[in-house]
Each structure stands twice: as C-alpha cells, then as structure tokens.
Amino acid sequence: MLTLDEARARHDATARLHAAAIDACRRAADACARRMLASTGDAGGTDDRMRLAMDGVEVLGATAGVLARASPHSTSALSLAEVVAEGCAIAFDRGGGEDETARACRECARACHALRTSVAPARLRCVAG
Numbered sequence: 001m002l003t004l005d006e007a008r009a010r011h012d013a014t015a016r017l018h019a020a021a022i023d024a025c026r027r028a029a030d031a032c033a034r035r036m037l038a039s040t041g042d043a044g045g046t047d048d049r050m051r052l053a054m055d056g057v058e059v060l061g062a063t064a065g066v067l068a069r070a071s072p073h074s075t076s077a078l079s080l081a082e083v084v085a086e087g088c089a090i091a092f093d094r095g096g097g098e099d100e101t102a103r104a105c106r107e108c109a110r111a112c113h114a115l116r117t118s119v120a121p122a123r124l125r126c127v128a129g
Contacts, residue, residue, distance in 0.1 A: 021111040025064035028085055028108035031101040032056030052088050059084045078116040085109035
C-alpha cells in the first residue's frame with residue numbers, strides 16, 4: 001500500500017507528464033501549421049510531407065484538446081498522436097539538418113509515449129482534475 005507522500009509524488013509526476021504532453025502536442029501542431037503555411041505557395045505543395053503536416057495539425061491539435069478535457073479517450077488519442085508525430089519527425093528529417101518541425105514532432109512523440117506508458121488508462125482521466 002502506498003503512503004500518502006508516495007501517492008502525492010506519483011500524482012504530481014503524472015500531472016507533470018500530462019501537462020508536458022499537452023504542451024508538446026500544441027507545439028508540434030503549431031510547427032506543422034507553420035510548415036503547411038510555408039509550403040502553400042509551392043508548386044508541389046500537396047506532396048506527402050504536406051499531407052503529413054496536415055495530419056499533424058489535426059491529430060496533434062485534437063490530442064491536446066482531448067488531454068486537456070481529461071476525456072475517456074485520452075489513451076487512444078495518445079497512441080495515435082505518438083504514431084503521427086513520429087511519422088512526421090521521420091519525414092521532415094529527410095531534408096537533412098535540424099528541422100524545427102521534426103524536432104517538435106519528435107518531442108511530442110516522446111511526451112505522449114511517456115504519459116501513455118506511465119499511468120493506467122483509468123488514472124489518466126483523473127489527472128487533469
């Protein structure tokens with residue numbers, strides 16, 4: 001059985017992971033949106049990376065909202081966000097160098113993974129409260 005201090009420490013750690021995941025999803029969605037805006041005028045603006053950026057904006061932005069609401073679908077949203085963010089990071093790193101969008105997406109994937117694997121799904125709903 002957990003002591004009160006251990007339970008409080010576990011709750012605080014989970015709350016930090018929760019806040020970090022929301023923040024990372026928002027930053028990655030913003031980075032994907034900037035990527036989309038930057039390539040809107042390009043002749044090849046609807047290439048695969050542009051579509052990935054669109055997915056990033058939608059999925060990662062929605063995941064931030066789902067987590068902020070403490071939805072019962074948080075665990076599923078985290079899984080999807082992790083996969084989309086990692087796919088975006090890989091695709092945007094192909095250009096070589098340190099890509100800002102790839103970096104934001106990779107951090108999002110890490111934050112989602114950390115939260116998803118650190119808590120039981122039932123506890124995830126209680127974190128934002």
